Amino acid sequence: MHLPTLLLAALLTPFIAADCECGYALTLDAHPPQPDERHVFTELTESNFARLHAGGDGDIRRNTDWAPQAFNVSAERGRGAYGEMFSARNIDMLAGDGGLRLTVGSELVRGMVPTAEVATRRLDMMWGTFRASMRLTGVEGTCAAFFWYFNDTQEIDMEFLSKDFNHANGSYPVNLVLQSLEAAAANYDASHTGSFVRAYLPFDPTAGFHEYRIDYFAGRVRFYADGVVLAQMDGPAVPVTAGHLIMRHWSNGNKLWSGGPPERDAAVVVKYVKAYFNSSSPKRQGDWERRCRNPKELSAVCDIPNVTAKNLAAQDWFFSENANMTNNQTVHGLNGVSGRRVEAVSGVMWALLLVSGCALVLL
Ligand SMILES: *[C@@H]1O[C@H](CO)[C@@H](O)[C@H](O)[C@H]1NC(C)=O
Ligand SMILES: *[C@@H]1O[C@H](CO)[C@@H](O)[C@H](O)[C@H]1NC(C)=O
Ligand SMILES: *[C@@H]1O[C@H](CO)[C@@H](O)[C@H](O)[C@H]1NC(C)=O
Ligand SMILES: *[C@@H]1O[C@H](CO)[C@@H](O)[C@H](O)[C@H]1NC(C)=O
Ligand SMILES: *[C@@H]1O[C@H](CO)[C@@H](O)[C@H](O)[C@H]1NC(C)=O
Ligand SMILES: *[C@@H]1O[C@H](CO)[C@@H](O)[C@H](O)[C@H]1NC(C)=O
Ligand SMILES: *[C@@H]1O[C@H](CO)[C@@H](O)[C@H](O)[C@H]1NC(C)=O
Numbered sequence: 001m002h003l004p005t006l007l008l009a010a011l012l013t014p015f016i017a018a019d020c021e022c023g024y025a026l027t028l029d030a031h032p033p034q035p036d037e038r039h040v041f042t043e044l045t046e047s048n049f050a051r052l053h054a055g056g057d058g059d060i061r062r063n064t065d066w067a068p069q070a071f072n073v074s075a076e077r078g079r080g081a082y083g084e085m086f087s088a089r090n091i092d093m094l095a096g097d098g099g100l101r102l103t104v105g106s107e108l109v110r111g112m113v114p115t116a117e118v119a120t121r122r123l124d125m126m127w128g129t130f131r132a133s134m135r136l137t138g139v140e141g142t143c144a145a146f147f148w149y150f151n152d153t154q155e156i157d158m159e160f161l162s163k164d165f166n167h168a169n170g171s172y173p174v175n176l177v178l179q180s181l182e183a184a185a186a187n188y189d190a191s192h193t194g195s196f197v198r199a200y201l202p203f204d205p206t207a208g209f210h211e212y213r214i215d216y217f218a219g220r221v222r223f224y225a226d227g228v229v230l231a232q233m234d235g236p237a238v239p240v241t242a243g244h245l246i247m248r249h250w251s252n253g254n255k256l257w258s259g260g261p262p263e264r265d266a267a268v269v270v271k272y273v274k275a276y277f278n279s280s281s282p283k284r285q286g287d288w289e290r291r292c293r294n295p296k297e298l299s300a301v302c303d304i305p306n307v308t309a310k311n312l313a314a315q316d317w318f319f320s321e322n323a324n325m326t327n328n329q330t331v332h333g334l335n336g337v338s339g340r341r342v343e344a345v346s347g348v349m350w351a352l353l354l355v356s357g358c359a360l361v362l363l
Contacts, residue, residue, distance in 0.1 A: 019200055020302035020325045022292035024276040026129050026215070027303070028189045028222075039217065040301055041128055041276040042288040044329055045120060047322045049093065049100040050271045053098070058093030060100065060118060062166065065331065066273075069117040080252025082261065083112035090116035090249075099135075099209075099271040102249035104142045106264050113252040119149075120275070122330065124284065126242035129279025129304065131213045133315060135269045137162050138206035141260025142251045144268045146212050150243035152188065155179035156221055158212050162266065163259040172201040174212075176223045176230060179238035195237035199230040209271050211307045211315060222292035230309070242280035245273065274318070291328050 052058035068088035105114030178195035251260035305314035
């Protein structure tokens with residue numbers, strides 16, 4: 001084969017190598033003598049917020065995977081000094097290679113702190129690996145939460161309290177929590193239950209983006225930062241239902257938890273969220289059965305790349321940004337925004353390939 005053909009083959013390979021019609025595989029390190037564990041998930045939701053544009057497709061209200069939330073919480077109900085006012089007004093897209101910005105305002109509005117939340121539209125996430133790349137705020141007095149939720153006693157949380165970050169001694173805690181019936185009995189203070197771990201991050205989470213991750217399996221939950229396990233929990237507090245993902249940035253002045261309100265506006269930026277999961281929906285299970293003809297076929301199951309400190313490049317991998325790797329998935333083209341369908345994107349890729357192919361042949 002002469003060089004141009006080889007180059008063309010190399011260019012084409014990523015697009016024809018995999019179809020992923022049987023799912024996305026996660027491999028976990030095991031300790032010998034057990035072999036590594038491999039789990040296959042049939043569904044995905046990938047949102048590359050950094051690729052969206054302020055004002056245009058970055059308008060969160062147009063997103064087909066995520067919905068901005070609007071609700072008010074009274075001081076009493078939130079057990080805070082102030083109420084919380086969740087509104088789409090506190091959510092916007094950073095220009096350039098930014099991400100989704102969730103802002104907690106410093107100015108009270110009718111006794112409420114302006115706060116921000118987005119939630120996945122899909123509610124059928126039953127087991128999965130959920131990853132969010134975030135840069136946290138260095139402004140004291142907020143709680144940033146990345147969590148999986150069904151109800152107040154079926155919930156998996158990663159919560160970051162900006163007042164607890166200590167730049168002087170490099171101490172950056174994250175609270176890992178399963179909200180359970182036991183936590184409910186303790187007045188939703190999970191820190192008095194067995195399913196609460198305060199872990200310390202090996203980096204400054206306000207200085208840059210890092211990937212935070214929750215793996216939810218039957219009877220077991222693992223929490224990670226940049227691919228390193230922070231904690232594992234099992235037992236009766238592990239949820240047993242399907243649920244959805246929420247990104248929330250809030251404050252209510254409770255000195256024992258969020259503190260605040262912040263002295264100036266505080267922003268958390270979300271670069272992406274990637275979720276690979278199984279569905280509790282019989283319709284989606286049926287779709288998978290029709291779609292997955294032979295799981296043993298080479299390209300039928302695709303490996304989810306591991307994000308680690310040594311392999312940060314995996315952060316930039318999105319199945320949904322490649323042709324034919326998300327057929328029959330509900331991701332609506334680039335970044336889950338309606339109006340930009342995946343067919344159009346693959347059309348552009350094909351045009352590019354044809355152009356580069358022609359150029360190579362001409363060489
Ligand atoms: C994508 O799938 C369609 C339908 O099966 C097929 O016609 C097309 O050739 C595939 N494209 C690539 C790049 O594999
Ligand atoms: C997800 O569903 C597929 C298809 O039913 C199944 O083969 C796989 O084991 C499930 N994965 C998990 C982690 O339960
Ligand atoms: C929250 O309260 C503000 C101020 O009273 C009000 O304008 C807004 O409509 C409320 N939001 C919702 C979702 O009810
Ligand atoms: C949450 O859902 C579980 C499972 O359906 C149920 O047992 C539990 O009582 C619910 N908790 C609340 C607070 O409603
Ligand atoms: C850093 O200081 C805080 C008090 O602000 C303390 O709680 C924490 O234990 C210290 N961490 C380290 C690693 O010294
Ligand atoms: C991810 O890491 C696991 C455990 O170290 C390994 O077995 C697996 O092959 C890796 N997956 C990929 C896609 O590199
Ligand atoms: C998946 O394929 C089935 C047909 O097998 C179809 O009914 C369904 O609408 C498709 N779903 C998506 C999200 O493309």
